[in-house]
Amino acid sequence: MRTILVTGGAGFIGSNFIRQFREKHPTYRILNVDSLTYAGNLENLELMQTDALYHFHKVDIRDREAVRQLFDMYEVDEIVHFAAESHVDRSITEPEVFLTTNVLGTQVLLDTAMRQWKLEPNDKHSRRYREGVCFVHVSTDEVYGSLGSDGYFTEESPLAPNSPYAASKASADLLVRAYHETFGLPVKTTRCSNNYGPYQFPEKLIPLMIYNCLAEKKLPIYGDGQQVRDWLHVSDHCEAIDLVRSSGTFGGVYNIGGHNEKTNLELVKLILHKLGRPEALIQLVQDRPGHDRRYAIDASKIERELGWTPRYRFEFGIEETIDWYLAHSDWVEHIVTGAYQTYYHDMYSSVE
Ligand code: NAD
Ligand code: DAU
Numbered sequence: 001m002r003t004i005l006v007t008g009g010a011g012f013i014g015s016n017f018i019r020q021f022r023e024k025h026p027t028y029r030i031l032n033v034d035s036l037t038y039a040g041n042l043e044n045l046e047l048m049q050t051d052a053l054y055h056f057h058k059v060d061i062r063d064r065e066a067v068r069q070l071f072d073m074y075e076v077d078e079i080v081h082f083a084a085e086s087h088v089d090r091s092i093t094e095p096e097v098f099l100t101t102n103v104l105g106t107q108v109l110l111d112t113a114m115r116q117w118k119l120e121p122n123d124k125h126s127r128r129y130r131e132g133v134c135f136v137h138v139s140t141d142e143v144y145g146s147l148g149s150d151g152y153f154t155e156e157s158p159l160a161p162n163s164p165y166a167a168s169k170a171s172a173d174l175l176v177r178a179y180h181e182t183f184g185l186p187v188k189t190t191r192c193s194n195n196y197g198p199y200q201f202p203e204k205l206i207p208l209m210i211y212n213c214l215a216e217k218k219l220p221i222y223g224d225g226q227q228v229r230d231w232l233h234v235s236d237h238c239e240a241i242d243l244v245r246s247s248g249t250f251g252g253v254y255n256i257g258g259h260n261e262k263t264n265l266e267l268v269k270l271i272l273h274k275l276g277r278p279e280a281l282i283q284l285v286q287d288r289p290g291h292d293r294r295y296a297i298d299a300s301k302i303e304r305e306l307g308w309t310p311r312y313r314f315e316f317g318i319e320e321t322i323d324w325y326l327a328h329s330d331w332v333e334h335i336v337t338g339a340y341q342t343y344y345h346d347m348y349s350s351v352e
Contacts, residue, residue, distance in 0.1 A: 257297025
């Protein structure tokens with residue numbers, strides 16, 4: 001039996017990945033390793049609770065000893081590494097935890113995997129690993145910085161991160177690269193554009209706007225709302241990661257994106273119309289410091305080499321996502337607790 005260790009599996013993308021992975025790979029043992037920060041929610045995985053080959057471990061990836069113990073407990077064959085602090089706005093107010101989790105936490109995982117998987121762990125020159133092992137690092141298009149009104153990020157675009165979040169992810173990417181170059185660790189990196197879909201925490205644009213619409217609250221749009229993001233359904237992202245895991249090249253980087261660019265204002269108006277709410281709910285607020293103007297991914301490498309293409313048409317995916325939030329108001333209500341209210345109040349104090 002093969003064992004896959006998924007870090008950050010209680011978050012938005014990680015939980016979607018685990019459910020989707022299970023459907024496709026019924027015989028794998030799945031270990032979900034998550035410290036359950038504000039963004040981690042085991043309710044996202046209720047369907048997995050009866051699965052005898054699924055195990056959850058509340059472990060912080062920065063805790064080297066706890067991570068090592070997991071490798072002692074199970075013979076881990078593969079790692080898909082999602083765990084991270086993921087929200088740009090939080091990285092502007094509290095950058096430190098982004099460095100400890102996203103950079104040092106990644107290094108702990110790389111180092112532990114290397115020691116456990118290497119056939120001659122005490123030989124620094126050895127590049128021989130146990131057959132079939134693989135470390136997939138889930139990164140982001142934000143490491144490339146910001147685009148002007150045309151052009152796309154390719155895997156060769158220079159890294160030019162602008163927010164502390166993006167800088168922490170770029171640092172992790174470079175560590176992953178270094179562990180491959182120096183130690184021969186079998187790694188693969190993915191860099192995806194903005195995801196949307198079920199179970200996304202309502203601090204991110206789409207679920208925040210849906211939630212505020214339903215609560216008849218103002219919709220805070222940063223700056224002029226003309227920033228562009230390239231939206232991809234989470235299920236398409238998860239499928240791409242699984243393909244990279246099974247068929248990608250070691251040491252390779254794969255961009256993933258939807259060819260689906262929208263300005264923030266365009267997107268928010270679309271949500272308003274679908275929910276039958278007035279545009280007067282929109283409130284332009286002070287811009288995010290260092291706000292990246294445009295992201296757009298050239299995904300031709302993964303399309304060409306691995307045959308991946310997104311299945312979701314955005315117009316359908318966004319409608320399905322809105323319907324999901326309407327049908328899961330209790331999931332949202334459990335999340336928007338005291339801690340969320342404090343965050344919202346601090347973040348959006350200027351919003352009426
Ligand atoms: P998320 O914030 O919803 O989930 C992150 C998960 O990691 C949570 O369950 C949290 O509890 C866990 N976690 C955080 N710190 C931890 C630690 N120290 N130890 C163990 N677990 C910890 O994030 P997401 O949106 O699901 O993103 C997942 C990954 O995908 C991140 O690495 C992110 O950079 C990347 N990514 C996200 C997007 C997007 O649009 N959301 C796009 C591209 C890439
Ligand atoms: O591109 C991939 C990245 O996408 C991931 O790496 C990040 O983890 C993920 O959070 C996301 O980052 P963004 O900063 O693009 O996503 P966010 O949902 O925070 O914002 C999307 C756009 O909407 C951005 O231009 C900022 C704007 N925005 C966001 C919020 C929360 C607003 O105008 N108002 C808001 O209240």
